[in-house]
Amino acid sequence: MTVAIVLAAGAPAAGLPTGTGEPLADRLTGQLRRAGADRVHTVTDLPALAALVDTVTGPVLVTGGDLVAHTAVLRHLATSPVGPTVALVLTDPPAADATLVREERGQVVDAGPELPDATGVFGGALRVGADDLPALAAAARSAAVAPAAGAAVDRLFAALADLGTLTFAHRVRLLVAHRVADPAGLAAAEAALAGVDEDRAQLRLSVKERDDFFTTYFVSTWSPYVTKVCARLGLTPTGVTMISVLFAVVAAVLFGAGGRPALVAGAVLLYLGFVLDCVDGQLARYTRHFSAWGGWLDTMADRAKEYLVYAGLGYGATHAGFRYGWALAVAAMTLQTVRHMTDAWYGVLHDEAARRPRPAGPAAGGIGGKLNAASTRVQADTGSVSYWLKRTVVFPIGERWALIAVTAALFGPLVSLVSVLVWGVLAFGYTGALRTLRARWMWVPVLDTVDATLHRDDGPVAARLPVVRPMGPLTLAVLGALGPAVLLVVGLFRSAGDGDPGGLRWWLPVALVVLLVAGLGAGAAHNGPLDWLVPAALRAGEYLFAAVVGVVGGVPPWLVFGYVFVLTVHHYDLTARLEKRQAAPPLHAWTLGWEGRSVLLAVAAIAGFAAPAMATIGTYLLMVFVASVVLAWVVLPARAGRAAAVPVRGASPG
Known part of the structure; x- marks a missing residue:
C-alpha cells in the first residue's frame, strides 16, 4: 500500500487554476491516485505531515503543491x-530557496539551498521507503522548527538529506516535470505536457538510457516494438525471461549438435534470446511491474543461460574431435564468474565511495585520482569513440553473446570458446588493473559493511581455523588459490603428454592445505583497500580445486562442468541478493562452505571415489539451492502474508 501526501505549504502555485479549471494541488491529488496511490492526503504544514507519517507502515510518496508533471513521472517515481x-x-x-542536489552514481550525496557543485535541483517529489519513515518524520519535525524559507517540501528534503538517509535520484527523460511559481510558468509547463505523447515516451523510456554498443545499435533499435507486443499480449517480464531461457537452451543444443545449419540456427536463436533478455527488463519498465523475485530471477537466468551455452560449445568442440572442449568451457565459466564477482563488489565499493567522497586538494591526486577523473570525463562524453571503446573493451554481455553467435556460426564451437577466453582474459586484465589503482585511491572498505562470512561463503571448517591477521584476507585468499592452480597445470601437462594424472592423487592433500590457507583470514577485518577482491579470489580457488580433483581423479569432464556450474549458481545467488538488497538465502548454513565442500572432494578423490563424490555433492548443493529458493520466495512470503492477515487480539475492527 502506498500513501501519497501533497504538502502545499510554502507553494503559492498550489492554488493556481489549471487548464481544466481545477486548482493545481487538486489535479496533483488525482494524478497521484492514477499513479497507484491507495490513499492521498493533503496537509498544510510539516508537523501535520510528521503526525501522518507516524501512522503509516508502507511507502510514502510526498509532493509539493507546485509540481506540473505527466502522471507517468509520478508513477515512475512511486515504482522506481x-x-x-x-x-x-x-x-x-x-528558483529562489530551491534545494539543490549533488549526485554520484545515481545517489543523492548532498542537498541544500547553497551547493556550488550541484548537478540538479530537487523536483518537489520523493518516495520514502518504509524503513526510512522514522527519518522522514524526524526530518519534518526538524524542518518545522527551522527558520522558514522556501517551500516546505524543499526544507523537508534538505532535512532528510542532513540525516544521512540514503536517497537515489530519479531523473526525468522524454516526459515533462516542472515546478511553477506563477500563472505564466503554469501555462508554459502545461503546454510542454501537451506536446508529449505520454505512452510513446514511456515505451522509449523502457530502453536503458546507457547500454553497451551491441545492445544499443543492434537490439534496442527494434526491441521496444517487441516490448509493446508483449504488453498487448499480457505477457509478464518473468514469462519473457523464461522464453529467453528456452531460446538459449535450444541454441546450446544446436551448438552441441554441430554442422553448419545447426550452428547458424543456434546463432540466430542466441541473438533472439538476447533480444528477449533485453525485452523482459523493458517490459518491466514499461508496465512498471517490478518485483524482488523478478529482479533476482533475471540475474540468475542471465548467468544460467550463458553457461548452458558454454556447455553446448564445450560438447560441440569435444564432439568435433578436440580433446579439451569441456576444459575450455569450464575455463570460460570460471573466468566469467570471477569477473562478475569483481564487477559486483567493485560496484558496491563505488557506491560506498560515492556516499563518502574524498576531499578536494592534494588528497585527490595520484594515479588513482587521475584515473577516476579520466573515467568520469569519458563516461560524460556519451556517444564518443572513447566512450564506446571504454564500454566495449570490458566485454559486456551483449558483446559476449554477439561474439559467440558470430564465431560459432562461421567457425564452430572451438573458435567460439577460444575467442570468449581471449577477450575475457584481456578484459579482466584491463579492468582489474585500473580498478585496483582506483580502489587504492578510494580506500573504502566494503566487506566490513556486510556479513563478510556470508559473502566469503565460509563454512564450519573456516570458522574453526586460527586467524592470521598480519597478511590480510586478500593475500591469504590469493595464496590459497595458487596451490590448486599449480597442481592443475601439472595435471593438464601430464594428461597432454599421455601421462597418468592419477599419479598426482597424493598431491591433493598438499593442494588442499594450501587452499585452506585462505580460511585463515575468515575472522580478520576485511577493511583493506583491495579486500573487495576476496570473494572473487575464493571463488577462483574453489573452482580450480574442483578442476584439479576432476583431472587427478579421472572425473568425466562434463561432470566437472556440471559441478562447477552448480557452484556458480550458488554463488550468483549470494551476489544477486547483495545487488538487490535482499536477505541471505535461508538455507545457506546447509551449503557446507567453500572449504567444507573442498575437503569432502579431496577425501573422496584420495579414496578413489572422486566422480561419485562430485556428483553427490553437486546434487546435494543443487537440492539445497532449490529448497532455499522455494523457501525464500514462496513459503516465507506466504507465512508473512498469513501473519499480516491475522488481526491483533484486542484490536477494534474500526
Missing part, C-alpha cells in the same frame, strides 16, 4: 526499483 527512497531531480534553473 533503484532503492527504497527516491527523489525527483530536475535540470531546471533553480
Whole structure:
C-alpha cells in the first residue's frame, strides 16, 4: 500500500487554476491516485505531515503543491526499483530557496539551498521507503522548527538529506516535470505536457538510457516494438525471461549438435534470446511491474543461460574431435564468474565511495585520482569513440553473446570458446588493473559493511581455523588459490603428454592445505583497500580445486562442468541478493562452505571415489539451492502474508 501526501505549504502555485479549471494541488491529488496511490492526503504544514507519517507502515510518496508533471513521472517515481527512497531531480534553473542536489552514481550525496557543485535541483517529489519513515518524520519535525524559507517540501528534503538517509535520484527523460511559481510558468509547463505523447515516451523510456554498443545499435533499435507486443499480449517480464531461457537452451543444443545449419540456427536463436533478455527488463519498465523475485530471477537466468551455452560449445568442440572442449568451457565459466564477482563488489565499493567522497586538494591526486577523473570525463562524453571503446573493451554481455553467435556460426564451437577466453582474459586484465589503482585511491572498505562470512561463503571448517591477521584476507585468499592452480597445470601437462594424472592423487592433500590457507583470514577485518577482491579470489580457488580433483581423479569432464556450474549458481545467488538488497538465502548454513565442500572432494578423490563424490555433492548443493529458493520466495512470503492477515487480539475492527 502506498500513501501519497501533497504538502502545499510554502507553494503559492498550489492554488493556481489549471487548464481544466481545477486548482493545481487538486489535479496533483488525482494524478497521484492514477499513479497507484491507495490513499492521498493533503496537509498544510510539516508537523501535520510528521503526525501522518507516524501512522503509516508502507511507502510514502510526498509532493509539493507546485509540481506540473505527466502522471507517468509520478508513477515512475512511486515504482522506481533503484532503492527504497527516491527523489525527483530536475535540470531546471533553480528558483529562489530551491534545494539543490549533488549526485554520484545515481545517489543523492548532498542537498541544500547553497551547493556550488550541484548537478540538479530537487523536483518537489520523493518516495520514502518504509524503513526510512522514522527519518522522514524526524526530518519534518526538524524542518518545522527551522527558520522558514522556501517551500516546505524543499526544507523537508534538505532535512532528510542532513540525516544521512540514503536517497537515489530519479531523473526525468522524454516526459515533462516542472515546478511553477506563477500563472505564466503554469501555462508554459502545461503546454510542454501537451506536446508529449505520454505512452510513446514511456515505451522509449523502457530502453536503458546507457547500454553497451551491441545492445544499443543492434537490439534496442527494434526491441521496444517487441516490448509493446508483449504488453498487448499480457505477457509478464518473468514469462519473457523464461522464453529467453528456452531460446538459449535450444541454441546450446544446436551448438552441441554441430554442422553448419545447426550452428547458424543456434546463432540466430542466441541473438533472439538476447533480444528477449533485453525485452523482459523493458517490459518491466514499461508496465512498471517490478518485483524482488523478478529482479533476482533475471540475474540468475542471465548467468544460467550463458553457461548452458558454454556447455553446448564445450560438447560441440569435444564432439568435433578436440580433446579439451569441456576444459575450455569450464575455463570460460570460471573466468566469467570471477569477473562478475569483481564487477559486483567493485560496484558496491563505488557506491560506498560515492556516499563518502574524498576531499578536494592534494588528497585527490595520484594515479588513482587521475584515473577516476579520466573515467568520469569519458563516461560524460556519451556517444564518443572513447566512450564506446571504454564500454566495449570490458566485454559486456551483449558483446559476449554477439561474439559467440558470430564465431560459432562461421567457425564452430572451438573458435567460439577460444575467442570468449581471449577477450575475457584481456578484459579482466584491463579492468582489474585500473580498478585496483582506483580502489587504492578510494580506500573504502566494503566487506566490513556486510556479513563478510556470508559473502566469503565460509563454512564450519573456516570458522574453526586460527586467524592470521598480519597478511590480510586478500593475500591469504590469493595464496590459497595458487596451490590448486599449480597442481592443475601439472595435471593438464601430464594428461597432454599421455601421462597418468592419477599419479598426482597424493598431491591433493598438499593442494588442499594450501587452499585452506585462505580460511585463515575468515575472522580478520576485511577493511583493506583491495579486500573487495576476496570473494572473487575464493571463488577462483574453489573452482580450480574442483578442476584439479576432476583431472587427478579421472572425473568425466562434463561432470566437472556440471559441478562447477552448480557452484556458480550458488554463488550468483549470494551476489544477486547483495545487488538487490535482499536477505541471505535461508538455507545457506546447509551449503557446507567453500572449504567444507573442498575437503569432502579431496577425501573422496584420495579414496578413489572422486566422480561419485562430485556428483553427490553437486546434487546435494543443487537440492539445497532449490529448497532455499522455494523457501525464500514462496513459503516465507506466504507465512508473512498469513501473519499480516491475522488481526491483533484486542484490536477494534474500526
